[in-house]
Amino acid sequence: MEDINNSLSTEDSILVKKSKWLVMHLKKEWQLYLMLAPTIIWFIVFLYKPMYGLQIAFKDYSVFKGITSSPWVGLEHFYTLFDNDQFIRAIQNTVMISGASLIFGFPVPIILALMFNEIINPKFKRTAQTIVYLPHFISAVIIAGIVITAFAPSTGVINLMLNAMGYDSVYFLTKPEWFRTIFVGTGIWQEAGFGSIVFLAAVAGVNPSLYESAVVDGASRFQMMYKITLPCILPTILIMLIIRIGNILEVGFEMIIMLYQPATYETADVISTFIYRQGLQAAQYDLAAAAGLFNAVIAFLLVITANTISKRVSKTSLW
Amino acid sequence: MSFKENMNLYSKGDKAFVYLNMFLVAMFTISTLYPFIYVASLSVSLGDAVTAGKVVLTPVDFTLAAYDKVLSDPAFWTSYANTFIYTIGGTIVSLLIIVPGAYALSRPQLAGRKYWNMMIAFTMWFNAGMIPFFLNMRDLGLLDSYIGIIIGFACNAFNIILLRNFFEAVPASFEEAARMDGANDFQVLWQVFIPLAKPALATITLFCIVARWNGFFWAMVLLRDESKVPLQVYLRQIITQLTDDDTFASTLITASYSYETVSSAIMICSIIPVLLIYPWVQKSFNKGIMLGGVKE
Numbered sequence: 001m002e003d004i005n006n007s008l009s010t011e012d013s014i015l016v017k018k019s020k021w022l023v024m025h026l027k028k029e030w031q032l033y034l035m036l037a038p039t040i041i042w043f044i045v046f047l048y049k050p051m052y053g054l055q056i057a058f059k060d061y062s063v064f065k066g067i068t069s070s071p072w073v074g075l076e077h078f079y080t081l082f083d084n085d086q087f088i089r090a091i092q093n094t095v096m097i098s099g100a101s102l103i104f105g106f107p108v109p110i111i112l113a114l115m116f117n118e119i120i121n122p123k124f125k126r127t128a129q130t131i132v133y134l135p136h137f138i139s140a141v142i143i144a145g146i147v148i149t150a151f152a153p154s155t156g157v158i159n160l161m162l163n164a165m166g167y168d169s170v171y172f173l174t175k176p177e178w179f180r181t182i183f184v185g186t187g188i189w190q191e192a193g194f195g196s197i198v199f200l201a202a203v204a205g206v207n208p209s210l211y212e213s214a215v216v217d218g219a220s221r222f223q224m225m226y227k228i229t230l231p232c233i234l235p236t237i238l239i240m241l242i243i244r245i246g247n248i249l250e251v252g253f254e255m256i257i258m259l260y261q262p263a264t265y266e267t268a269d270v271i272s273t274f275i276y277r278q279g280l281q282a283a284q285y286d287l288a289a290a291a292g293l294f295n296a297v298i299a300f301l302l303v304i305t306a307n308t309i310s311k312r313v314s315k316t317s318l319w
Numbered sequence: 320m321s322f323k324e325n326m327n328l329y330s331k332g333d334k335a336f337v338y339l340n341m342f343l344v345a346m347f348t349i350s351t352l353y354p355f356i357y358v359a360s361l362s363v364s365l366g367d368a369v370t371a372g373k374v375v376l377t378p379v380d381f382t383l384a385a386y387d388k389v390l391s392d393p394a395f396w397t398s399y400a401n402t403f404i405y406t407i408g409g410t411i412v413s414l415l416i417i418v419p420g421a422y423a424l425s426r427p428q429l430a431g432r433k434y435w436n437m438m439i440a441f442t443m444w445f446n447a448g449m450i451p452f453f454l455n456m457r458d459l460g461l462l463d464s465y466i467g468i469i470i471g472f473a474c475n476a477f478n479i480i481l482l483r484n485f486f487e488a489v490p491a492s493f494e495e496a497a498r499m500d501g502a503n504d505f506q507v508l509w510q511v512f513i514p515l516a517k518p519a520l521a522t523i524t525l526f527c528i529v530a531r532w533n534g535f536f537w538a539m540v541l542l543r544d545e546s547k548v549p550l551q552v553y554l555r556q557i558i559t560q561l562t563d564d565d566t567f568a569s570t571l572i573t574a575s576y577s578y579e580t581v582s583s584a585i586m587i588c589s590i591i592p593v594l595l596i597y598p599w600v601q602k603s604f605n606k607g608i609m610l611g612g613v614k615e
Contacts, residue, residue, distance in 0.1 A: 025430060031504035032423045036435065039420025042474045043439060050447035050455045067454070112347065118340045128348045130601060135351060137593055137600060139533030141551045142586050145558045146354045149361065155579055157357055160372050193351060221333045254536050258555065272449070279450040280540055292448030300445045 057293045061286035077290035087291060090274040093267060098248045100180055105188045106244060109195030110237060114225055117203045132193025144258030147186055176267040202236035203229055239310045246306025249299045271295045362584040366577030385580035397546055398553035405549050406531040408469045413527045421479050422508045425486035443476045456541060463544050478523050485519040486512055522603040550589055557582050
């Protein structure tokens with residue numbers, strides 16, 4: 001008996017000590033917690049509370065009953081989704097569009113960074129960089145507006161050029177077979193310049209003595225680019241590649257919403273636009289939330305995997 | 320080493336390489352610039368010339384009719400004013416939340432610091448998604464409100480972590496000196512950290528401004544009231560719906576603008592403010608990207 005009493009009292013005294021410490025600590029550092037509070041409250045209200053709302057993916061959500069009181073339906077929405085050709089198509093399109101962006105878009109910023117590095121006239125370099133970074137800061141609506149204008153059937157510059165070469169006009173934005181090309185091309189045009197910054201930073205970190213000894217050995221500039229600069233920035237390239245693959249479910253859906261139309265859904269509709277139409281336009285909140293949860297879980301796993309790999313890569317790399 | 324004397328030392332092959340490289344970069348730069356020039360030219364050309372397919376590079380039959388049309392539409396000014404409200408209000412609220420939060424998270428004496436930081440970082444990897452976020456905004460009564468747009472998008476993990484990393488790198492001696500003079504946390508933040516973190520703060524501020532200025536998806540989803548929509552939402556309506564607008568179509572017969580020149584003019588009006596702050600953006604984002612890239 002005594003033993004138990006003893007241990008109870010020591011547990012009590014630990015608790016007392018802890019709470020005493022907490023009171024002292026808060027008295028001393030209350031300002032820090034006051035500063036932290038808005039951030040934590042914001043994250044709880046706007047990011048963690050919706051995670052609680054995610055349960056409607058497993059519920060028959062009714063607006064009147066609310067999130068908590070709507071009845072559970074288990075995995076029904078997921079069965080519905082995987083029976084839905086549109087959802088399967090959206091997954092395929094997401095992977096296709098992201099994959100094409102990766103294959104065609106990923107090398108461009110690297111090449112651009114290597115090319116910027118070979119420019120010796122600083123004014124020319126600065127001007128070119130200023131211009132190619134610019135589209136990154138222009139909104140999706142305007143970029144889409146430019147695309148719609150330039151690809152318009154009778155007045156757009158693309159069709160005017162086709163006409164001048166003797167071809168008939170093509171109404172590109174209504175043709176499913178053109179959507180991916182236009183979307184991926186626009187993405188490269190908009191982001192390649194800005195994407196080169198990361199690689200330029202890596203290029204700037206290359207040890208200059210490597211070039212000096214290469215010059216002594218009579219290497220040409222192209223050889224130095226190919227045999228010194230490129231291998232030296234390879235770790236950065238690898239990490240960026242892993243990050244990109246980890247984010248493969250992420251597509252610029254604002255741009256897709258601007259550019260797609262029912263005629264092009266078969267190649268243009270991705271998971272996020274599917275969720276947008278099912279959920280926000282057709283008000284099938286529970287089904288759309290299930291699609292969103294599926295997307296978020298896969299994305300989470302991909303990102304975590306990518307992160308683990310990139311940590312391993314960067315450990316063994318030059319840095 | 321100046322550019323010229325450097326060049327003279329080059330072999331023939333190297334010179335060819337340098338010039339070819341310059342040419343390719345120039346081509347890429349021009350192809351980046353061209354769409355903007357094209358849209359600018361459309362916006363100041365005569366509607367009929369555009370419809371006839373004459374405008375490819377430079378303006379044809381210069382006229383400001385499209386701008387007259389755009390600037391005389393009250394809905395344009397309303398949305399322009401709204402964008403300023405969302406941009407300025409949103410940026411201020413973001414800084415008021417992010418700066419003290421990042422400071423607190425950077426202090427070693429903060430109890431449970433590791434867990435608070437994990438709570439912030441987790442949201443970078445996992446997100447409840449569009450529908451639960453929307454339902455949450457609706458349940459909070461933040462649909463169709465200025466407050467909803469301003470507060471609902473005030474924070475993100477990336478900005479907090481970027482600034483926290485910067486604060487963590489401030490040498491302890493700076494803080495100690497201020498503490499000796501009896502400064503409390505608010506004074507330390509205000510008098511020591513904020514002046515030291517100016518480049519990082521400038522970067523975050525500019526990122527906030529650009530994101531706010533360009534944001535359109537959630538404004539489109541959350542705002543039903545036409546008098547509250549920002550410029551990007553208005554612009555989207557013009558781009559996607561003007562061709563179906565009968566009252567607009569009926570004015571086209573006599574007007575010197577066209578559907579293309581009007582939407583181009585609005586695009587230019589929306590790009591100009593971005594161009595005006597772009598020099599500052601460009602100066603700071605180089606630093607900002609480095610800061611964010613160093614650590615997670």
